[in-house]
Amino acid sequence: MQVRSAFARGGIAVLTAAAAVMVSAPSALADDGAARGRVIEKASTVGYRISLEGGGDPIAKLFDFKLSDGKSLKLYCVQISVHMRTDVDMVETPWNKYPDASSPFTKNSDKINWVLHHGYPGIKLDAIEAALGKQGVKVHDGVSEQEGIAATQAAVWHFSDGVKLNLKQPLAEGDNSAEANADVAALYSYLIGDQNTGIGAQPKPVLDIAGPKTAGAAGTKVGPFQVATNGAVTSLTTELPDGVKVTDADGKELKATDVKDGGKLFVDVPAGTKPGAGSFSLKATGELDTGRLFVAENYAKQPAQSLIVADSEKTEVAAKAPASWTETPATPATTAPSTPGGAPSGGGELANTGVDAAVPFGIGGLLLGGGALMLLLNRRRSRA
CATH class of the missing domain: 2.60.40.1930 (Macroglobulin (MG2) domain)
Structure with missing residues (x-):
């Protein structure tokens, strides 16, 4: 038992x-159930239409993205030549499984992540202004949200698609001020410059x-x-x-x-x-985390512009x-020492050690008796 x-x-x-x-x-993001969601374009924030070297004037947008669990994220595009879609599920995908193997995205993913962590809305506009100030760059009336979106998206495309912003005239819309053009050019140059040492996947x-x-x-x-x-x-x-x-x-x-x-x-x-x-x-x-990549679920059949998370959110x-x-282990029981007669020891009596005191005397008697017998036998032999 x-x-x-x-x-x-x-x-x-x-x-x-x-x-x-x-x-x-x-x-x-469990291994068997990657995060997914869809773009909510009508809720997106428009920056400016930008001007690229060699032609092209895409609109820079900060897209709203709703995950299937109801949470919302802000994302930028990382495929400038692919159309964005709102009718397909976008699934989180590791950087090394970017759908266009020939794209600069894979080799530049660390630099893209640095852009996202140092651009807008990765950090607040006043923090961006402070970072530019340390580079000796003064902005005009601060960096606006539109300027932040335009410069950050342009810097992302620079590394993901190999395009360059036209620094002489960054904004394609003719009614934008010289100050706005200068601020966008300054922030773009900072984000792709030597300070960009890259940030790995978090x-x-x-x-x-x-x-x-x-x-x-x-x-x-x-x-x-x-x-x-x-x-x-x-x-x-x-x-x-x-x-x-x-x-x-x-x-x-x-x-x-x-x-x-x-x-x-x-x-x-x-x-x-x-x-x-x-x-x-x-x-x-x-x-x-900032830098999470989302790719169309059935990209081969339904190509859609890939997106990358532009801001962090807390998760639990x-x-x-x-x-x-x-139960508490039992303490081994102990018994009080007792005298040979069974009475508790005390009053100066010797403690019982487990050996009967009468035994040594019995053995001694036997030894003495045996000695006497041997002596008697020896005397009888000598007389004979």
């Missing part, structure tokens, strides 16, 4: 540990809790549970009995703000707590960890 009971407890511990290791944050927000030991006994701390996240933990909730808490190694009860990447958590179960189980959950927020990920415990 004891062997079977121990085996059962061990089996529970192994299964619980395995469950904890498998717990992880539901990624914003990791998606993740949150994992791993617990190699998720079962224990009351009166101990179950754990550790190690946290791995690239976001900020914003919530710590528990489903635990009264008195059972989530703590650090020293027993200090933790709040969400105490939990960091690499932190170790424990489920502290007071002695005397009835055998049971519970869990705790964490939530974290992170950027869901969550993870849950189970814990279980048995």
